[in-house]
Every structure is written in structure tokens, then in C-alpha cells.
Amino acid sequence: MKFNTNSNVYIIIYSVVMVVIVAVLLSLAALGLKERQDNNILNEKKVQIVKALGYDAATVSYDEVVAEAALLNAEGVAVENDTQKVFDALQSVKDTRAAGQFPIFKATDGSVVVPLYGAGLWGPIWGYIALAPDMNTVKGIVLDHSGETPGLGAEITTAKHQAMYPGKTVFEGEELVGITLKKGGADANNPHEVDAITGGTKTSDGVSAMIKDCLVSYVPYFVAAKATTEQVSNELNTENNGK
Template sequence: MKKFNTNSNVYIVVYSTVMVVVVALLLAVAALSLQKRQYANELNEKKQSILASLSATDRDYDEFIEARVLDVEGRTVEGGDVFAMLNDLQGSFDAGRFPIFEAGDGRVVIPVTGSGLWGPIWGYVALENDMNTVAGIVMAHKGETPGLGAEIATEKYQSNFVGKTIFEGDEFVSVSLRKGGAKDTAHEVDAITGGTKTSDGVTAMLRTSIGHYLPLLEARRAAAQTGPEAAGQDEMSNEENVENHE
């Protein structure tokens, strides 16, 4: 039997090719086998972040939260994977599709996206039933500077947003991060010391992202302000009009 010359160029090329193919196949099999688990982990992370913005991590997401997609006028539209939209939230916004998460107690969670100093920043803003007061916020980043811009991802910093309001009367003003310290205690928080660019990015992210949901927020605020008493007055006015016409 003819033996292979392990020192020949042909043997080396063939051996290297076989090893590359085998390793590639093993990596492909591993990637496919882990894909479902990876997706499940990412999905669970998103669900937990949404619950965390509501301070409701002890609740079951599927029982407590309803996910919907809105159009530019704030109406619910059918179709589309809400969580897939979160993977390219800016693309969804550009396409006129706005995912939103509604809690069983009437609060809502709005996903937000923007740019920091070194890369993308994103998060979830929870609003109280009045569609105005911040119930909580969770933010994350891809590569902000540790100890500076990266502070946006800490619970300590995020707690500064709780209780802030996004409307001044009927005007949407969002929540801003002010360098040198917040002056408007209703709508501002202290910017991050040494993290001006990241702070500016968060301010722009909140204003722009929440702004997409104004049709829904304003409609619900108007309905809440109308209330049963005003509804009764409207009904009485209609009856008076009927009598006058008679």
C-alpha cells in the first residue's frame, strides 16, 4: 500500500482543506443548535427590561403585558413581530410602525432608541396612567465610556427620571438632561458629569422616540380630562339641542 508523504505540499493542502471543512461544519451545527436558545435569552432579556421599567419584575410578562403596534396616527395595526421590531427600532420608526407595551394596570411602556458618544443607546420608558408622569426607565448602551456615559445604564442614575413629566400643560416637552444641574425639576435631570455627548444623546432619544407616540398619548390624556362628568354634560347638551329643535 502506497503511503502518503506527510511532508508533501499536496498532503498539507488536502489535510488543511479537510480540517477547515470539518471545523466549519461543526461551527455551523453548533450555531444552529444554539440559535433557538440565544433567541429565547434575548427575548427574555427584553421582557425583563420592560417589566423593570415598571418596577414589576415579580410579575409574569405574558400575563401582565400586552404588546401592540401603532401607526403614525396612534391606531393599532395588525401584523409584525413586536420583538423583531425592537432589533431595528429606528427602522421600524422610519417605516411608520411603533411598538408599544401596555400593562394590565393601565400604564404603558415606550421603547426608545438613539445615539450616544460611541454608539447606539436604547431603552424603555414607562408612563403612569396619566400618560405624562415617568413611572420608570431602563437604558442600555453599546460602548459608552465606563464611569462616564455608561452611567445611563445604572439603576442609581435611572431613578432620577421617576416622577418627571413629559408634558407642560398640553405641550409635549419630554425630559431633558441639563449640564450643570437640573433647573426645571419637573422636566429635567442632571446630566452625567463628563458625559455631555451621551447626555445630549439621551435627551434627543427621549424627545424623538416618545414624540412618535404623541397621537396615542394626547388622545388618552384628552379622554381622561373629559371624564364621566364632562361626558354627562355633553349628553345633557345633546338632549337640550333635541328639545330646542322640537
């Protein structure tokens, strides 16, 4: 090299050029792949909703089982029915909830799916809970986390744990009690309890609190929907509501 590669001017020019080239390259890559990545994220949400409803996501598609997506206000009235906007709102369930909007997915069989968002031990936990048309019986649940301890708190994502929820109920009379993850084992006769995770008490408590805190915002909607369901089933005098 003829010029001094260790002179300050050379180093500054070198750095600037390098940073510009790298920035352009990375921006192009990010822009080019964004659509695909967004689709993956959207698809994952749809798969989780289908799973929460108790279907095998490999064989059943979102469009087959979900009739409608909506954002509810605090009174339980739908204010937005555009599917795309509801999924946009799911990007940050926390912010959406803080803004007084509550996403809900209505299945073709009358069940509903509600997104959950809460705090575990190390970071956020989230998921979806599906309630049968009686707005009381749990049809299924999907839980996920970002940083719970593998083998302990992270066990909430296992099929074994999530299989304990279906059939449990979230209302005691008119009062919302949610589902409690009971340390030391659930009472088999208590319809509002499932076993907590051994060694994952804080995460378990987080899941209990998350289910209750998230469902409580939907109570006005549940009450209204329950009334409609009962009315319809009384009129038709057909099979009992529930599963």
C-alpha cells in the same frame, strides 16, 4: 509521515477539509443553541419592560403587568396586535421606526411602555420608558448601551441615575419636550430635567435627544389615549389620573 506535509497539494486539501469540518461543527452548535439564545434575548426585553414600569422583575412577570403589545402607525392607530410580531419588531427598533411602525406596550393599569433607541458617544444606546396613564408623567426608565465609557457615559445604566426620572413629565402644555439631562445639575423646580452624567455630556445629550425623538412619534397616540383616560375618569369621578 510518508508523504510530504509541506507540499502545496497537501496544504490545500488539509485546509479545505479543516474548514468544512469546522463549518459543520459551528453550524450545528449555532442551530442547536439558537432557540435557547432567542428565548434569553426575548426574556431580557420582557424583564426590561417590567423594570421600566417600576416593578421588581424578580417577583413580577411580564404577563402579569402587560396587557397588550401593539405596533402603531404614524397616526397612533394600532396596526398589529400580535405579541410575537411586536417583539420581532423590537429586534431592530431603528428599522421598525424607519418603516413607520412604533411598538408600544400597554400595562394593565393603563400605563404604556415605549422602546427607545438613539446614539451615545461611542455607539447605540437604547432602553424603555414607561408613562403613567396621563401619558405625561414618567413612571420609570431603563437605559442600556453597548460601548459607553465605564464610570462616565455608562453610568446611565445605574439605578441611581434611572431613579431620577420617575415623576418627571414629558409634556409642557400640549408640546412634547421630553426629559433633558441638564449639565451642571437639574433645576429641582423644572419637571422636565434630570442631572446629566458628570464627564458623560455626550452620552447625556444622546439620552435627551433619544427620549424626545422616540416619544414624538407617539404623540398622536398619547393625545388620543389621554382624551380617553380623562373621559373615563371624569365619568367615574374617581381618583385623579396620574400615579
